[in-house]
Amino acid sequence: MKLVTAIVKPFRLGDVKDALQGAGVVGMTVSEVQGFGRQRGHTEVYRGAEYQVDFVPKVRVEVVCDDADAEGIVEVIVGSAGTGKIGDGKVWVVAVDELARIRTGQRGRDAL
């Protein structure tokens, strides 16, 4: 099993969710996060005082899936989250050792 984690622009979340659902993904976890990549932060000016805002608001999307589905999910996220501009985010995949469905106690792929 794999864990696919994506950091995307907050306003792309709706499209990413719809695209993943369209591709057959049945569950995901979404959280509000902050960070920066190559685009760095940005500058804001309040009453003449310049503030360097280092951390930019982003949304983290996490999907646990079967090994065979991971590549397709990455493709779907890249295709739906992108704007072509700097700051679009990243997607990565890591191996998941164990998985359990809390309600039934099912383990491994049965819990997906």
Next chain:
Amino acid sequence: MHYDSGDTAWVLASAALVAFMTPGLALFYAGMVRRKNVLAMLMQNFVVMAVVGVLWVWVTYSVAFGPDWGGAGLLGTLHFAGLTHLHQAVPGFTGRQAQTIPPVAFVIFQMMFAVITAALLSGSAADRMKFSAFVVFIVAWSVLVYAPIAHWVFSPNGWLARAGTEDFAGGTVVEITSGVSGAALALVLGRRRGWPQDLMRPHNVPLTVLGAGILWFGWFGFNAGSALSATGAGQAFVNTNTATAAALLSWIAVEKLRNGRPTTLGAVSGAVAGAVAITPACGFVDTAGATVIGAVAGVACALGVRLKYRLRVDDSLDVLAVHGIGGLTGMILLGLFATATVRGVNGLFHGGGATLLGHQGLAVVCVAAYAFAATALVAWVIRATIGLRVSADDEQAGLDLSQHEESAYDLESAFGGSQRVAATHQPPGEHT
């Protein structure tokens, strides 16, 4: 005694307009602080409405407008304490200043000035002052700083009023007093932890814009109400709007030239700066004077906000820059632009010579010096006794939590709530 019903109605309505300015100021400031200090800011402003609301009728009205104590023009006696003897005319208002409204209407109108002037100090003390210390400070400051200065300038028996100082609606009493007192309080209180290197962005600029809109609206009562006459209020009313508008434009022009972008916060700050500057002058200048005063104030205050970084004093929400410098601008330019065609006195540019300018300068210096020294003393005594500041931990946690055990925004359920809303967006058939 003859009272004019139109004048009385206008002054009572103006009192309500000015009363609305303090909630407006609360929002103006609450938007500029960080998310963890929003309720504390709102609370400080509202508690001033209550503290001064009681104090004014029992003590400070009489100190400000009571019969002069000893004839020096420094303080009023407690003759009107508890609003007794109000069948007597307000002392000093005779001749061309004779009031055509019942004294009790004057009491409530002037109360709102005492309220908002004290409330302005919350902007200098933002994010770090104990609520208990703030309440004690407001009581002492109202008695020892506001009421005497109001007597000097607003009572015709006050020594500055007798000397020839003109201040239509409070350029000294409200604006310079609050600006300089705010700076003194910020100095004794110390800087917010992390200032100036840490990011302290306004957490909600739309709240600030709403607050500024309420202030602009209320300022018509503040300035035009100070005519104490319905028929005499028109020029002050129009001047208030003209200067406010001109200052908004000049502040964002400064930003455009200096930073490349006009900002929303700059626009509303400029509007307030313009209203501040026209406050002493609105009943004495013509349209040209009001336009110039507003435009100059917008530039002066936009540049003045840098001053706190030079002085290393954390006047957090720029009370000194907007109200101190704005009030100074208005007081001095009144000495230049006053014209007898509006109200009986000429400034330097209208053939009146430098006499009025000298009186204005005297008032600016004396009011600023007294406000600074007396406020610093009051703040120092409170710091030495019950303490002014919250603990470092409480400041880190935020005043909303540490002083009031509340939070302004429940963001956790807001996020969860949006998820539930999304879940209900199903075809109706699926619910049945």
